[in-house]
Amino acid sequence: MSTASAQETSNLKGKYHHGDLRQALIAASYDLVNAHGADAFSLADACRLANVSTAAPYRHFKDRDEILAEVTARGFEAMTAKAVEAVEAAGEGTLDGITAMGLAYIDFATAEEGVFRLMFGGAPALEDSEIVMEMGTNCFGYLIQQITAYCSAHGLEQDADAVAVKMWTFVHGASALLMDQKYEKVTPGLDVKRMIAEAVPLLMTKPG
Amino acid sequence: MSTASAQETSNLKGKYHHGDLRQALIAASYDLVNAHGADAFSLADACRLANVSTAAPYRHFKDRDEILAEVTARGFEAMTAKAVEAVEAAGEGTLDGITAMGLAYIDFATAEEGVFRLMFGGAPALEDSEIVMEMGTNCFGYLIQQITAYCSAHGLEQDADAVAVKMWTFVHGASALLMDQKYEKVTPGLDVKRMIAEAVPLLMTKPG
DNA sequence: AACATATGTTAGACGCGCTAACATTGCAAG
DNA sequence: CTTGCAATGTTAGCGCGTCTAACATATGTT
Numbered sequence: 001m002s003t004a005s006a007q008e009t010s011n012l013k014g015k016y017h018h019g020d021l022r023q024a025l026i027a028a029s030y031d032l033v034n035a036h037g038a039d040a041f042s043l044a045d046a047c048r049l050a051n052v053s054t055a056a057p058y059r060h061f062k063d064r065d066e067i068l069a070e071v072t073a074r075g076f077e078a079m080t081a082k083a084v085e086a087v088e089a090a091g092e093g094t095l096d097g098i099t100a101m102g103l104a105y106i107d108f109a110t111a112e113e114g115v116f117r118l119m120f121g122g123a124p125a126l127e128d129s130e131i132v133m134e135m136g137t138n139c140f141g142y143l144i145q146q147i148t149a150y151c152s153a154h155g156l157e158q159d160a161d162a163v164a165v166k167m168w169t170f171v172h173g174a175s176a177l178l179m180d181q182k183y184e185k186v187t188p189g190l191d192v193k194r195m196i197a198e199a200v201p202l203l204m205t206k207p208g
Numbered sequence: 209m210s211t212a213s214a215q216e217t218s219n220l221k222g223k224y225h226h227g228d229l230r231q232a233l234i235a236a237s238y239d240l241v242n243a244h245g246a247d248a249f250s251l252a253d254a255c256r257l258a259n260v261s262t263a264a265p266y267r268h269f270k271d272r273d274e275i276l277a278e279v280t281a282r283g284f285e286a287m288t289a290k291a292v293e294a295v296e297a298a299g300e301g302t303l304d305g306i307t308a309m310g311l312a313y314i315d316f317a318t319a320e321e322g323v324f325r326l327m328f329g330g331a332p333a334l335e336d337s338e339i340v341m342e343m344g345t346n347c348f349g350y351l352i353q354q355i356t357a358y359c360s361a362h363g364l365e366q367d368a369d370a371v372a373v374k375m376w377t378f379v380h381g382a383s384a385l386l387m388d389q390k391y392e393k394v395t396p397g398l399d400v401k402r403m404i405a406e407a408v409p410l411l412m413t414k415p416g
Numbered sequence: 417a418a419c420a421t422a423t424g425t426t427a428g429a430c431g432c433g434c435t436a437a438c439a440t441t442g443c444a445a446g
Numbered sequence: 447c448t449t450g451c452a453a454t455g456t457t458a459g460c461g462c463g464t465c466t467a468a469c470a471t472a473t474g475t476t
Contacts, residue, residue, distance in 0.1 A: 122325065175381075207410060262434090
């Protein structure tokens, strides 16, 4: 989702109606959030990137939060795409595929840290957005699908939902701690990929 | 009897030089961060709570981040205390104790959400603080201690560090997703305590 | 060509972080 | 006790950000 073209689209001739300011602002905001975090993100910066005045965004968005909600939605979109791609490469309905999906989640979190934090940062205004919520369930649904496929293919009778929740929990925790560099401060030499690969089968086994 | 007016919450008597503004500001900030999140936290609000002008804090703190660092440190302190207490109640070096520590972690996250988010929100200015870092390692060290005790008592030869990291990862992920109410949106009836109680033994078993 | 609509601009209100200059209090030494 | 200094608090004000209102320009429909 890297869009250095945020300016390109705006500079068509000396136009003074920007080609598609809405998209340009979303793209610019996405990059800015990734670069400096959502806290430090300012609408004004996005405006400078798009070469418009600071009042221009309000023709397209209600307020700052509405742009961030849009960025959040793009984030879920991108993450889901990355996860699907990873699974397809490693094999659908396989343990490798499921592990790969977890790793893709973590990769996304570290590669697009700012946006990931926004997606899971608990800004109440964003949580309510229809589109954001739908994207989230989509992504999780895909995980359940993979686990169900694996279980039924191997005659396991685990509750796929329960397994999926544990998996998500673990992978999300790893993402968060990785981003915060908490691991390094506490267990310096940790191999995260290996940890995930170990934990996935463990969480797959039936408890009790 | 009550000679003093009603405004003695922050201080003794109607003093013009606030008794201990530094502590009062930290306490006010702690509460505000918990109430509205670190993003929405404004130094000005804390000043109003303490009945001082917005310039007063700068006699005690370099800038806003320095107050937040102090709040963060208090957070780690409180969390560690809660964890230790929980372990001692459930039994040191036992599986129940270890599980209880995980639950205490989650309890803290949901009860003091704003501060927890601050502790793990990845504000780079705060990460460097000596005191914050020390508090973090303290808390993790205690977990390792418990796991080591349990393993040696039961003749298990797992790497306590590896187990501890997995446990922390899982519990931290659960905290994050709980705070964001992501579980409710995806698996409505989830019993989180039960999930933790199931996952702890699984993560304790040796991989491979 | 002319109007209506969409889109962008300038001006400005308001709040926040932070600094500088000024005021007051408490403490210590004469 | 008084005097003077250091600590602590206040008022004014700059710069920046969000957002609104009034004004200006492009687009396209008739």
